[in-house]
Amino acid sequence: MSLYRYTIRRTLQIIPVLLGVFTLTFVMVHALPGNPVRIYLGLNPSQALADELIKRYGFDQPLWKQYLDYLWRLLQFDLGESFMRKRPVTGLMLERMGPTVVLMGLSYVIALPTALLLGVYSAAKHNELGDHVSRFVGLAGLSTPNFWLGLMLIFLFAYEFNVLPASGYVSPLKDPVAAAKHLVLPIITLATAQTATLMRMTRSSMVEELSKDYVETARAYGLPERRILLRHAFRNALLPLVTIIGLQLSFLLDGSVIVESIFAIPGMGRLGYNGLLNQDYGVIIGLNIFFAVLFLTGVLLTDLAYAYIDPRIRYD
Amino acid sequence: MTDKRTNFDRRRFLATSGLLGGSVLAGCTGGDGGQETTTGGAGTTTAESMGGGTETTEEQQQNVQGGGTFIGTTAEDATTLDPRMNELAWVNGFLHYIFDTLYLPSPDGKKFVPHLAKEQPKQQDDTTFVIPLKEGVTFHNGDELTAEDVAYSINWMLDPANKSPNKANLDFIDTVEASGKYEATFNLKYPFALFQLVLSGMNAGIVSKSAAEQKGQKKFGQDPVGSGPFAFDKHVSSSHIDLARNEDYFLKKPNLGKVRMRIIPKPQVQFVELASGGVHQATVPKNLIGKAKSEQGIKMKRISHFDYNGLIFNSMRKPFDNVKVREAMQYLVDYDEILKATKGQLGKRSYGFMPKDVNKSWEFPWKEWKEKYYPAKDHQKAKQLLKEAGYGGGMDKTLKISSLASSKFKNMAIILQKELKKVGIEANVREVTIGQWLTELDSGEFDVNIYGWSGGQDPDGFYYYLFRDLRNDEGGMNDDVVGNATAAYLYQTQDSDKLQKVDETIRQARRTNDRAERKKMYIDAAETWQSLYPHIPVFSEQAVTGWSKDVKDYEPSAFTQQPLCNEWSNAYIQK
Numbered sequence: 001m002s003l004y005r006y007t008i009r010r011t012l013q014i015i016p017v018l019l020g021v022f023t024l025t026f027v028m029v030h031a032l033p034g035n036p037v038r039i040y041l042g043l044n045p046s047q048a049l050a051d052e053l054i055k056r057y058g059f060d061q062p063l064w065k066q067y068l069d070y071l072w073r074l075l076q077f078d079l080g081e082s083f084m085r086k087r088p089v090t091g092l093m094l095e096r097m098g099p100t101v102v103l104m105g106l107s108y109v110i111a112l113p114t115a116l117l118l119g120v121y122s123a124a125k126h127n128e129l130g131d132h133v134s135r136f137v138g139l140a141g142l143s144t145p146n147f148w149l150g151l152m153l154i155f156l157f158a159y160e161f162n163v164l165p166a167s168g169y170v171s172p173l174k175d176p177v178a179a180a181k182h183l184v185l186p187i188i189t190l191a192t193a194q195t196a197t198l199m200r201m202t203r204s205s206m207v208e209e210l211s212k213d214y215v216e217t218a219r220a221y222g223l224p225e226r227r228i229l230l231r232h233a234f235r236n237a238l239l240p241l242v243t244i245i246g247l248q249l250s251f252l253l254d255g256s257v258i259v260e261s262i263f264a265i266p267g268m269g270r271l272g273y274n275g276l277l278n279q280d281y282g283v284i285i286g287l288n289i290f291f292a293v294l295f296l297t298g299v300l301l302t303d304l305a306y307a308y309i310d311p312r313i314r315y316d
Numbered sequence: 317m318t319d320k321r322t323n324f325d326r327r328r329f330l331a332t333s334g335l336l337g338g339s340v341l342a343g344c345t346g347g348d349g350g351q352e353t354t355t356g357g358a359g360t361t362t363a364e365s366m367g368g369g370t371e372t373t374e375e376q377q378q379n380v381q382g383g384g385t386f387i388g389t390t391a392e393d394a395t396t397l398d399p400r401m402n403e404l405a406w407v408n409g410f411l412h413y414i415f416d417t418l419y420l421p422s423p424d425g426k427k428f429v430p431h432l433a434k435e436q437p438k439q440q441d442d443t444t445f446v447i448p449l450k451e452g453v454t455f456h457n458g459d460e461l462t463a464e465d466v467a468y469s470i471n472w473m474l475d476p477a478n479k480s481p482n483k484a485n486l487d488f489i490d491t492v493e494a495s496g497k498y499e500a501t502f503n504l505k506y507p508f509a510l511f512q513l514v515l516s517g518m519n520a521g522i523v524s525k526s527a528a529e530q531k532g533q534k535k536f537g538q539d540p541v542g543s544g545p546f547a548f549d550k551h552v553s554s555s556h557i558d559l560a561r562n563e564d565y566f567l568k569k570p571n572l573g574k575v576r577m578r579i580i581p582k583p584q585v586q587f588v589e590l591a592s593g594g595v596h597q598a599t600v601p602k603n604l605i606g607k608a609k610s611e612q613g614i615k616m617k618r619i620s621h622f623d624y625n626g627l628i629f630n631s632m633r634k635p636f637d638n639v640k641v642r643e644a645m646q647y648l649v650d651y652d653e654i655l656k657a658t659k660g661q662l663g664k665r666s667y668g669f670m671p672k673d674v675n676k677s678w679e680f681p682w683k684e685w686k687e688k689y690y691p692a693k694d695h696q697k698a699k700q701l702l703k704e705a706g707y708g709g710g711m712d713k714t715l716k717i718s719s720l721a722s723s724k725f726k727n728m729a730i731i732l733q734k735e736l737k738k739v740g741i742e743a744n745v746r747e748v749t750i751g752q753w754l755t756e757l758d759s760g761e762f763d764v765n766i767y768g769w770s771g772g773q774d775p776d777g778f779y780y781y782l783f784r785d786l787r788n789d790e791g792g793m794n795d796d797v798v799g800n801a802t803a804a805y806l807y808q809t810q811d812s813d814k815l816q817k818v819d820e821t822i823r824q825a826r827r828t829n830d831r832a833e834r835k836k837m838y839i840d841a842a843e844t845w846q847s848l849y850p851h852i853p854v855f856s857e858q859a860v861t862g863w864s865k866d867v868k869d870y871e872p873s874a875f876t877q878q879p880l881c882n883e884w885s886n887a888y889i890q891k
Contacts, residue, residue, distance in 0.1 A: 034751015038758070041481070042403070043769065043781075052479060085395045086534065095553055151584055159588045166588040167580050169555060264580040266554035274393075279751050 021292040036083045036279040079286035084278045089286035100267035104252045111194035119202020141196030150189040150262040167264035186263045190255045205237035246302030383573035384889035387595040389586045396537035399521030403481045408518040412878035415521035415542035425875035428512040443504040453566040455524040456547035463494035468525040482519045545570045545881035570881040571888035600860040616862045623770040626853040631805045642849035644701035648735040650693040657727040663855035668842035670778045671856030689846040715743035717764040725766040775838040776826045785819040
């Protein structure tokens with residue numbers, strides 16, 4: 001199968017997955033105990049007002065009808081209205097997209113090369129001091145929860161040293177210097193676990209490659225170690241890594257919810273968190289679909305990269 | 317703002333990291349580290365100074381320089397800035413910067429001071445009040461504020477077509493008429509004791525009629541026009557709200573040039589921002605109060621919330637349908653211990669299902685109530701009562717105690733669970749979401765649940781909202797709603813004349829203007845309810861507000877709706 005046909009086939013496969021994500025999200029949010037009208041109105045609501053809101057938002061309709069109505073709107077790229085904020089979900093998401101994309105993008109841009117570098121170094125120094133230190137740092141990075149790390153960084157750099165702001169967001173387009181200052185701590189917080197995961201994967205993959213016969217042969221031929229490491233072993237070790245790199249996007253999305261809350265960044269993660277607390281159906285479904293599209297695009301690109309690197313994949 | 321620290325020692329780090337760690341853990345369980353659950357009502361507060369502050373001298377006053385931006389913090393974003401449609405308590409407080417009300421409570425909360433009103437209401441008869449307005453007040457769009465705007469603002473909320481959530485709070489008003497350019501006449505449906513209290517709150521904020529009609533409700537909520545000391549400038553969703561000085565404010569020109577309210581969800585981060593000079597005001601979390609006290613640049617005040625928190629029994633099903641079982645529960649807990657485990661120093665015990673501050677200001681016999689209805693821990697007595705109720709041999713089921721995922725609530729539930737075990741009763745504590753909690757209260761699917769309510773400084777805020785029989789409301793209740801979230805489940809199981817009489821009393825109390833008469837009514841209601849032990853009443857909350865000493869002529873208090881520029885203060889940032 002040509003790469004072109006493979007690309008089309010993989011892209012089309014996204015459609016039923018998205019429908020599945022929507023259906024599952026729809027069913028799950030509606031299966032949650034409680035309803036958004038009660039949460040919105042709190043204790044002691046006026047029954048008349050509650051009835052009115054239930055009717056206005058169609059919650060009195062059978063679930064299958066609500067599902068079909070929502071699906072129809074979705075096909076017209078209408079994500080509906082936020083029940084709590086009384087505003088279109090699309091508008092709310094667009095407002096918050098910038099900070100989340102910047103935060104996630106920069107975290108990844110920093111995490112990836114750092115992880116590859118440390119992973120290769122660790123594998124090259126297998127079972128030596130450098131390897132032990134890298135592994136320990138990796139393990140610590142993996143085991144440190146985002147919320148704890150974020151608060152500790154705030155305490156250190158904003159409170160004790162008072163060199164960086166504790167919270168807030170400035171757009172890099174408006175003031176790059178202020179933006180950089182505001183982003184340092186959230187990016188470190190978000191990138192730490194990513195770096196640790198990727199570093200450990202890189203190391204394992206590299207250690208495996210370096211133990212293979214062709215590496216021994218290359219050494220026997222007297223090829224320089226650096227060349228063996230980077231041109232031969234690293235290239236082969238990249239294959240399993242490419243898959244992980246794409247899948248790591250989902251962990252970044254998870255992390256952004258917590259990091260945005262701690263650092264008061266007005267991004268999509270916070271929107272989703274508040275939406276979930278308030279059972280704001282429109283926001284939860286809208287964000288899930290958006291994140292699913294983003295994630296599936298990441299997976300698609302990974303698969304295409306995989307198919308490009310290893311043509312055997314296209315014939316599976 | 318505050319001193320910048322550059323030295324850093326290990327012990328200090330460990331001490332604070334431990335504190336932060338504790339905060340984080342609390343945050344994990346939704347405790348003090350996270351957003352506190354708002355359970356309704358219009359939260360009002362009283363305040364106690366925590367020392368460490370310096371008073372503003374005359375010399376400092378003379379140093380006032382115009383301009384400066386005051387930066388405050390809050391945990392939640394606003395969903396609308398239209399006072400006619402807002403329901404969030406903190407937004408109501410914030411909207412006092414943009415909008416004015418006819419009256420304001422004095423800083424000690426003892427009287428209502430005319431604000432947009434020229435003087436106290438002139439009573440024509442039991443239900444008619446004429447309120448003259450000050451002349452020369454202008455909205456931020458330049459229009460003059462007249463009686464038309466007052467009538468429009470209130471009547472708009474009363475119109476069922478507009479579905480204002482504030483309608484229920486204003487339902488005692490029939491109509492408001494502009495009886496002159498500067499004179500509004502309020503026609504009430506019935507005499508109402510809380511008339512001026514309601515008019516001093518943001519539920520009765522005055523909006524510009526022309527701007528509201530021109531923009532439409534939704535746009536007005538995003539770009540509001542009021543007459544307050546600061547005009548709306550910008551709202552960056554989930555980030556901040558900016559206000560700019562109203563140069564023509566009718567009281568005086570505000571000293572501050574701008575006000576910014578930053579939305580910072582985590583109280584620990586709010587505190588760091590305050591201590592490091594990023595903001596001028598923040599909430600200080602319980603476990604960082606000691607640290608805040610050591611900060612030279614911070615003043616603090618302990619502010620009591622007029623709220624009530626406790627555990628509610630489901631008296632609609634066994635075993636709590638039996639009053640002896642409910643009474644036995646009072647002997648199981650040590651009230652002081654339960655308070656300590658929930659709010660520690662930041663809480664006060666409640667009596668008569670009201671905060672202690674309400675008990676004191678109304679001079680209710682709370683000490684007698686304490687003796688009579690809040691017994692010392694006595695497991696033998698509890699066992700005896702359980703035996704009399706037919707549960708001497710234990711219970712044939714495991715009790716279900718529900719709690720929101722918040723340490724202040726969960727600890728109450730856990731303490732009761734442990735004490736129940738000591739008398740041979742098994743109970744499970746189950747964490748629920750807000751949605752589940754409200755559903756359980758509606759459906760009655762629980763044995764014991766947590767309860768929290770913010771009712772304000774009047775007993776009506778607790779008794780009318782928690783202890784009236786909802787079935788007697790106009791329109792009644794839907795059939796599928798069992799408890800409808802009131803704390804008065806007993807109405808549905810013990811439909812006695814005695815309780816119906818209490819319902820009448822509670823309703824009558826808000827229509828009675830004579831304070832002494834009202835007091836007697838609330839004592840009757842409180843004693844009836846307390847003798848039925850529907851809850852384990854625990855505490856009313858306190859919070860600590862910290863602010864930078866660079867902000868002068870600023871003193872947050874219980875009753876001051878907005879402390880930056882009003883009849884008593886005009887804050888400024890010392891250069």
